[in-house]
Amino acid sequence: MKSTSGDSTTINISESRNKTVAKGETPYVRIQAAHPMHDQKGGWKKGISIFDFILRLGATAAALGAAIAMGSSEQTLPFFTQFFQFQASYDDLPTFMFFVIGMGIVGAYLVLSLPFSIVTIVRPHAVAPRLLLLIFDTLALTLNTSCAASAAAIVYLAHNGNSDANWLAICQQFGDFCQQSSGAVVSAFVAVVIFVILILLSASALRKV
């Protein structure tokens, strides 16, 4: 009979011969043998978990930076003309509001996922935390990409305008506002790339080999 628990394998040997052992008692001999797979691959999974944690810190900085940069973008022109507004802020465009709220949610999720990442470092072979992180990372990736792409479409419009729809390029007037919102969009896309790498790491570390 062989039972496997954790890292050791116990082999029970029952004595068939009658020795000085009392009747009904069976001596057990425990042979401690480390599970060969765990020793070899534990370090590899732990390395992935540490890299995952570092990347997660980077993604948190990128996501929160994007939200703050867009949220604090506001510019008031010192002059005003007949046809153009002289003040631009992120809440003038609903897409930018969606961007700020969405990146805030993604940043908050990343902060909350840091403990789970630490758990995967401490216990490299546990499947549940990694699977949970992968599922929520996928959802967060979707939200992040959605916010970043829609804000990018508006920023593109602000830079170039559209002659067919008679949409003017507001970047000509609001240079600082444009720069800050463009930088926020770039930071959000950096977070998207980091999320894709995080998902790949979690998927490759989920294998039982």
Next chain:
Amino acid sequence: MKAGGAVDATDKEASKPIPIPKVRVSRVLSVLDFTLRVVAALGTLASAIAMGTSRETLPFTAQFVRFRARYKDLPTLTFFVIANSIVCVYLVLSLPLSFVHIIWTAAKNSRIVLIISDTVMMGLLTAGASAAAAIVYLAHYGNSSTNWFAFCRQFNSFCERISGSLIGSFVAITVLVLLIIMSSVAISRR
């Protein structure tokens, strides 16, 4: 104390419930994966075609408004059509690999390749669909702060066409998210 440990073992195992065989759950997941991939391919194809054939010409001419609207007039909608076409082609090409997973449920590395490519394609599709959604929102409501005019007032059927074509794309995004999650669950079960 019983003589011999073997008797203890069989008693314990007899009282445990019989688990569902791992192969059956993996096979169900693989079949579901294949079906959802077909659904997503159809969704992206429908979106690309609906947006690509959107065209409206107004019967009259107004002073400041163009009288013809096509998807090519807005670069973001062009990006939407291109992204949907790429993802549709990718999904059709990944159908054989998904079919192989139904037969060979023990595959590990090919599932990881599928997760990687699914994630990248999902990012591309979400980017295209969200950017197009932002433009369609502007087309419906305009923006008073930036003096951007809502052209849906003039181009009704064009507007309806581009709004409806977003639906297939967003359905495909949801399906891709489900595919990634299912593939990762299938990997973790082996």
